[in-house]
Amino acid sequence: MQARSEEELVEELKREHSDLLVEAVVHRSKRVSIVAKREKLLELARLLRDKYSFTHPVSAGAIDYIKEGKMQMIYYLMNPESRFMLMLRVDLPRDNPKMPSMTQIWEAMSFHEREAWEMFGIDFEGHPNLTHLLLPPDWRGGYPLRKDFKGEGIAP
């Protein structure tokens, strides 16, 4: 597989698979961001892994946009050949954040998805072991990294 540059990848994705994605941009050199359609996410992910050989999962995390009423799940992926960071994003509604689990594609996303599950309340369908990772097993305090979490601010 020939290594593609950032621009080549974005153009090729836009040209051939425009039905799978909402947006694809090159932020700066080595940073590519793709916003996927939620229902086509698995398809796009499988394509990225198999065709574009983004086989090296880096991390995943979410961000809570409380004003827009959405949450964004970001998967950080890397191609071991071309070595730029691909951010695969998917927008989720804030009141029902549900999405297919990426552990079916990248096994190593397991920990990161468990973290996003407990910190943001994103429900991953098809995750083999969706239990608490960092928080205690009897945690009932809500989702800490959401913006409406009533945590303590900077102590006086």
Place this chain on the structure above:
Amino acid sequence: MTEPEIKPEVMRISWGPQHPMSGQTRILIDVDGEIVRRIIADIGFTHRGIEKILENRTFIQGIVPIERMVMADTANIALGYVQAVEEALGIEVPERAKWIRSLICEMGRINSHLYAFGLQVECTGYFPAVFLWTTVDREVLLDLFEKLTGARWSYSFFIPGGVRADLPEGFRDEVKRAVKYLRRRFQDYWDAMVENPLFEMRNRGVGVLSREDAIRLGATGPVLRGSGVDMDVRRDEPYAAYGDLDFKVITEREGDCLARLKVRFHEIEQSLNIMEQIADEIPGGPVRTKVSLFPRSKPGVEALSRVETARGELGVHIFTDGGMKPYRVKINSPTLRNMYVFERLAELDRVLVADLPVILYSIDPWYLDCDR
């Protein structure tokens, strides 16, 4: 974490958090006699919510909490955050500051690698002689840190816009002297330990991680390079002064514990070379651009900075909303990725109970980094 079910033919041992070698985590192991059938990492004992804390600190205040992620390797972690802040706020850094940053990062890398090296050696059952030797050698670096930054461990020295102070008088000579001393010491380590046949017996062929698995499971840092994947952020995406510096990316093909140890060992040599280069060739000029103490961000900017810490690639992804504080900071910590590899290793390779600490410390876990 709720415990998964136990199969009838295995015995489950809770290995840690109160254990001489486990560190601040709990590892559940299902053993069948001496053979480990399954490893379950129960992390999160040291979760402090650094990502949430950072949302409540201004950009400059955030340097202090994020340094608490990895105390042995503070410089690299802080650099990740500071670079992300600089990118988000559009701050330029003077050339000399970049070189000083690289110098401190390399010293921190040696510091951290020495610690990992000592611990892995201790795990094989050495009476902690070697661990104490590495501690003594780290002292040399800590003295240098103290002279340069004023603190031995968590030197909040990097600041958006440069570093907080210039090199003190005569510091370059001291760096060179320390490099000379450390080079001589590493020969002892190599002869007494790495080439020790008993040590090799404990490490060779233990916890083998193939190249494909390393990529697939998202390993990073020395674990990835120990499996023969030539990946290093310092070279792939040069930050600080690494674009101008001359160094090699160390890889080993075997993918076992010894290979990871050797990667660390040779990386220390490369870091010593880099330290020497910086001491020789550091350019002049200012070390700090004037930045407001309470910088205000532009709304909707995001910046992902990647740095190569001693444990692997650290990513700090900052989102801003126009305030004085970041909207969200996502930290991609290296140990969390390596812990997943560790969890899967029992399925990939035959792991004995005695190998467990060796494998665990060959991935060099830092649970504070893992739990954040």
Place this chain on the structure above:
Amino acid sequence: MSLLKKLVRPFFIVAPYVARSSQTVKYPDERLVFSERFRGRHRLDLDKCIHCGLCARICPCASIVLVPVEGREGKYPQIDYGTCSLCGLCVDACPRGALTMTDFVEFSAYKRSDLVYSPERLAEVPDIKEVLPMLKRRIRPVLTDKEMKYEVVERL
């Protein structure tokens, strides 16, 4: 043959260590001389302070509070060393150089409230002999090519 050599060689490397000088600093008896930039306890110059409060604003641990001082106008910083991380950002922020850092690190106290240093207490740094009565000498690390040694700087 080389196996035998490798088996025996460690003995000859380790054995000389027994004769080397130990690296332990016998702390209450001797104390290291810290470098000039060392970040220890603060010293506050009451005359220079302009009550701007920048130190309190920048403190990441929120351990600085401005309090009034008897017989003086304005408010002065009071530092809680129970939470202070000695990062030195307050010293950087201080526009007049009223706050400086000394190499004094003997903080320990019996009560948590004893760790809160009032501005008057910050203004003066006690003599080391008062805090460590058993201190006999101050030492400094010296790096030779072969080993690190401690040399005595001053005998008390």
Place this chain on the structure above:
Amino acid sequence: MDVVTLIWLYILGLVRWLLKEAPLQVINFVRSLPTLIPELIRWLWDFIWFNFKPLAQIIVIPGLAFILLFAMIVVWFERKFLARAMLRIGPYYCGKRSGWLQVIADFLKLFFKELVIPDDVEKALFLASPILLPTIPALAITLIPFDSNWVLFDAGGLSLPIFLAIAGLAPVVPIFAGWAANNKYTIIGSFRTAYLYVSGEIPLVICAAATALLAGSLDLVDIVEAQRPLWFAVPQFIGFLVFFVGLILEAERTPFDVPTAETELVIGWRTEFSGILFGFTMMAEYVVFLGWTLLFITLYLGGYLGPSLFGVPLYDHIFWMLLKLAVIVVIVVLIRTVYPRLRLDQTLRLGWNYLMPLALLNLFITIILKWGLMI
């Protein structure tokens, strides 16, 4: 007559004796006291005088005092020596610079610590095993000749087999202890002990047999005397090395301290012991080490024999025994700083694949040597 009548008769008889005979008896006894006390003292004196040597042996060498002192000195030396190898000082303030008082302080600390006995342990076995642990090897030590006529338990021609039999009992106790403690770490540790002893002890016994064959006697004194011209370490060099490795293995010291591997099994079968029970297990380690080392010296390094010039003995004394012991202790402690611990499978492989054939080879060589000498 029924039983009740008998008892009444007996009681009445007793009362009669008390009233009539007992006062006379007491008076007689008091009258004879002035003569009795010197008699008693003389008897005691004779007893001590005639039995002085065995008593001294039980108390001083190779008895309790020696074993305790050995354990303490080795602990102190190990701490100090390892500290030096690690560029530390070791125990420092307690007992001036040498820190010798620290060992005693630690012993006292262990002695007065709270004894934590977990709920679901097998209590009798749990309490008994730490006490049995140092006792069994200490019994074996009584067989060692410290001088040609300084043998506490002179078993004559059976001393070597009895030593091996008693010392072979020792590994049973850790297995019981590990099982009794009802803990996963102790169970794994105790089974490791079982594996280890089986693989280590058989080569040791074969090596010991070879020396006995060469000396032509199973009596340890005879074996020592047979070494007067030449220490057995020279003609049985392979056996010497095998026995040395085996003795480290038996004593569970560093390259083979698999059962108590700290990094994986906390401290193996000793995990649940606390206070003085832990102290006993710690001491047991040193007593086992002492026992096998003394046998090693006896079998290969000429026991109490001093250096001889052209076959003329210079001076045989217990002192030589202690000197040889000290040298071996230094070497074994140095090994601890130099080598890491082997895994269980590697230790077993070493025991069965290398030590065992080498021991057999040694036996074979000895037989040929003996046969050659006879011809």
